[in-house]
Structure formats: structure tokens, C-alpha cells
Amino acid sequence: MTDAWSAAVASYGLTTRLALPQDVLADHDWDEVLANARSQRLTGLLAAAVGAGAFPTTDEQYEQTADAQVAAMAVVLRLERLLLDVAEQLAQAGIEVRVLKGSAAAHMLYPDPALRPFNDIDILVPSGAFDDAVTVIARSGGVRQHPQPRPGFDRRFSKGTSFSMPSGLEVDLHRTFVAGPFGLTVQLDDVWAASRPFQIGGVGLHGLDPETCFLGLCYHAALGEAVPRLLPLRDVAQIMTRGAIDTGRVLSLARGWRAEAAVARAVSTSVTTLGLEPRGTLAEWALEYRADRTATRALSAYTHDGNAYGRQAVAAVRFIPGLTGKAAYVRALVWPDHNYVSGRYRSQWDRWGRSVHAVRHMRRDP
């Protein structure tokens, strides 16, 4: 039952079939709901429901909700300060930036950004400026969590990279939305063609335009974890139910980016998990969509538990255009720099095993 209440919390404020508890929960149920809210970053929505009296609580549960949300907001404020610092440094280096996911969603999609906590910052830079952006963030004390397999690999093939900053906070630097096959088919020119401004603390930043923002959120919801998490599903529902997107353009971009399977999974899972009425072209399209064999295989690289990185890396081979590109990709994974191997794999054998799979895929896909 607590999963159902967590889903009801995630859909709070939307028109939904899911119901919040009518009565105060027993402590063991409450503890689970609160733990879920913390781990799934739903404290903003829980706080709103509790604050409005829609989720009945004891005084102690009320205090615990307040503490959880205040703690989440304290992290968010530190992250937003970091975001402003990093964005300014990149701007000074002449690098254009788009803010993705947490901070952008909180400010652009929700009536109150406090409804949408986040625990890292995600920024997108053009592929051609990726290496420079890495240098800028490293100069600020950022330490890459994983080295790239070979020089130039990231700006050509990877989703991006993550940095641990001296403050202990994390910056995810992206050049595309996701790792693996779906990340490689994003038409980045579409992404950079337009933007939408927003402000944090009076400072102007840029997020994505509504349709590319929606697609980015769909990737995150559908492909971020084997089982989609509630907050990314809420993000998808939030933008969809606000009617702020051009459905025709979304579907056209999804076709062009070979993203239909991911979008359909995000939208249909959002509708079913959050108890939404499947109204509107997009929801109806998603519920009727059937992926072809290629899309199903690509999707399966993200939707099974265990070693997602390895599975996505192998599945990506099929989606890299041209034999030269495939060869460069496989070569980087088969003969990476020493630092990459020692950081990511248990042994040489482990790396070779994965490489063999990659080579087999390359042979199968001329």
C-alpha cells in the first residue's frame, strides 16, 4: 500500500485516480512513505500535500515532513549556487550552456520550484566545446568520476561525464541526453536551435525549448533506471498536463531522433503509474505505440537490471553511423587508456569479454 501512497504523493496536484490516505498512517507505513519521499526526491510534493492538509499527519509526522523538505531545499540552494558559478565560468570561456533536468524542471515546469528537489546539477554543452568545458570545470576543482576511454571519445560518443566538486556536490556535464543507442541518435542541432530563458536568484540562464525539454525528460524517465522512478515520471506528466508542448512537433522530433520507443515508454508509464486519464493525442499515441525489433533491442539495454553501462555501450555500436565511426568506438573500448580500465573494470578479462560482444555487434551491423 505504501507504494500506492508514494505514487499518489508523486501525482499530488494533478487530476489523478490515485488517492492520498484519508486517515493518519500508522508509524511503520508513514516511515516507508517518508523514506520513499526522501529517496525519490518527493519531499516537495509531500510537503505541499501535508501543508495543505491533503495528507493527514500527526504532529510528529508533520515535523518530519518539514525537516525532510527543509533538508532537501538546503541542498538545492547549494546546488543552485554551484550552477550559477559553473555557468558563469563556462560563459566566460565562451561556451554556451543549457540547464537540464532538476533545476530547469523545477523553475520552468512547476508553479513553485520547491516542489521539485534535485541532488545534482545537469548541464548540456555543444559537443565541439565538450573538452573545453571539461577543462573549465576541472580548473574549478572538479574531479572527473570516470576518465574517458581515449582522448576525444566523450565529445563524439558518450553522454558526458560527471564531476565531484570540492564542496562534495556533483556536476553532470552532458553533450547529449543519455548514454547508449538513444543518446547517439539525438539530433543535437535540433536541441541547440532554440532555448527558453529562466532565472535563478535574478541571474538569467537557458533551458531547452518546451518540446526538446519534454523529450529530454522522457529519456530520463524511460531510460534513467530499469524501473522508472516517480519524480521523472511526474516531470513528464507535469509538462504534458500543462499543455505547454506542441504534440505534432514532439512526435516529429521523436521520429527524427529515433526516440519514439523511449517517449512512448515514458508517457505510457507516467499515465499508468500516476493514475492519469489517458486523454490527448500524446497519451493515446503512447498507449497504442508498438516498438519494432530494433527499437525493442535498443530499449532493452536500459530496462534490465545489472550492468546498464556495459549493455548500453554494446548496444550503441549498431547506432553509430559508418564503419569508421563504429571502428573508432570499438577501438576505444577494446584498447582504452590505462586510467579508464583501472577505474571501471574488475580485470582485463572483464574488459575483453565486453569488447568481444561489441565486435560481434559491429560485424552484424554493416
Added chain:
Amino acid sequence: MTPFAAVVLPRSSEQPLLLAGTSQEIWALLDEPRTAAELAGALCERYEADPLQIAADLSDWLATLYELRAVRTSS
């Protein structure tokens, strides 16, 4: 802003401030720039309290937040 308190990260600090109760209300009033007199006037209306007492308390509150660089004056 949460339903329970405003959480503010002043420019001079790595530690967020928690503004609850009346402090949260004053913070919400500062969503738009206001003079101290305007703030005091709004609070007098809400609380029907002694204007001099409100002005004095507000002055201390503003001084503290100004020192922490959580608020600033505009020209």
C-alpha cells in the same frame, strides 16, 4: 519557500538560514523590493501590534539579514 519555512542561502554563507513563522512572512513580503517602512506598515496591518515595537524588531531582523548578505539595498 516550503509550506513550513523559507530556506535561504545567504551570499556570505555555506549554511542555509531557516526562516519560519513571522520571519517566513517577512521574507515572502520581500518577494518584491520594499522599503523598511513599507514592510513595517504591512506587518502592522497583519498583527495590529505597536508600530514602534514592530519597526524596532524589523530593523534588527533586516540588519541581521543584511549582514549575512541575504538581503540588499537597492538604489
